[in-house]
Amino acid sequence: MSKINTNMAGVTTLYHLRNKEEAMNQALERISSGLRINNAVDDAAGASLVNRMTSQVKGLEAAIRNAADAVSLTQTAEGALDEVSSILHRMRELSVQAANGVYTGQDRQALQNEVGQLQLELARIAENSTFNAVKMLNGDFTNTAFQIGFQPGDSAILSIENVDPTGLGEYLVDTDQLRGSASTFFPAAFPSVASSKASLTSKIVEGEDLTIYGNVGNVTIDINGGSTAKEIAAAITARKGESGVYADAQTRMNVAFSELSAARTDTVSFNLYGKN
Numbered sequence: 001m002s003k004i005n006t007n008m009a010g011v012t013t014l015y016h017l018r019n020k021e022e023a024m025n026q027a028l029e030r031i032s033s034g035l036r037i038n039n040a041v042d043d044a045a046g047a048s049l050v051n052r053m054t055s056q057v058k059g060l061e062a063a064i065r066n067a068a069d070a071v072s073l074t075q076t077a078e079g080a081l082d083e084v085s086s087i088l089h090r091m092r093e094l095s096v097q098a099a100n101g102v103y104t105g106q107d108r109q110a111l112q113n114e115v116g117q118l119q120l121e122l123a124r125i126a127e128n129s130t131f132n133a134v135k136m137l138n139g140d141f142t143n144t145a146f147q148i149g150f151q152p153g154d155s156a157i158l159s160i161e162n163v164d165p166t167g168l169g170e171y172l173v174d175t176d177q178l179r180g181s182a183s184t185f186f187p188a189a190f191p192s193v194a195s196s197k198a199s200l201t202s203k204i205v206e207g208e209d210l211t212i213y214g215n216v217g218n219v220t221i222d223i224n225g226g227s228t229a230k231e232i233a234a235a236i237t238a239r240k241g242e243s244g245v246y247a248d249a250q251t252r253m254n255v256a257f258s259e260l261s262a263a264r265t266d267t268v269s270f271n272l273y274g275k276n
Helices: 008-033 044-098 105-128 229-238
Strands: 144-147 155-158 208-213 218-223
Touching (some): 044 155
Antiparallel strands (some): 208 218
16 A cells, blocks of 8 residues: 555655745745845845845935935024124124214214124024034034945035134234244253253234224224234233224244153243243
8 A cells, every 4th residue: 555655756746846835935925025036045146245235225325314414404504604694794784884983982882782782692693503412603513524425434524613703703913023933942861951941932023003993993003013912912902992802812832842862751841921
């Protein structure tokens, strides 16, 4: 009596039925998913390519979202900067109006009061203009990178300057009367010099006149030869009541060291305006 496990014709038929069933299931899977390759069994090499391309596509989708966020941020910043520009135009208009000789000091003070309110508005815009809690216009938004591609180097850099009144209102006088100073000193380990002091000075070589057209009035300040930046700033600030302009002087120094002896430790100290 024949059994199914010894019936070769039946076993062969069952084998072919299973193959047909697998082929039918694969066809149904492709039809339902719309994909030719659903797993590595369908095409091992093709599956590897699909995985790599899928990774790139996902990265590009994220980059597109990043670019959209960057566009939204710049549009927000542009809107705030438009307001800043309008305020600056108004301040310019008021300053030109105040320069007219028909106005009295009281009239100019009224104009100055409006300028003061505009300055407060500038400060408010600079401090409160944010995107996703990131401040954009207070000077902190510098060298910010936006990843707009799936590769590491696919990025855009954006910096926005400070629009605070203190940042917008700086006035720089550039004159060749200021001479930079340079000095070289040697530590005690140097054989030819036991100690040395460096005195750095930058002063006006010749006298000149500085005319300031302020929002209160115009003043001319005499700058004497030999005056330092600190003395000039003090002279400008002393007449703030006449011009409405004050000045601040800052000292910056770049120091470069060259090692002469690796076996010794040297000490360098600075004395700036009496502070060591």
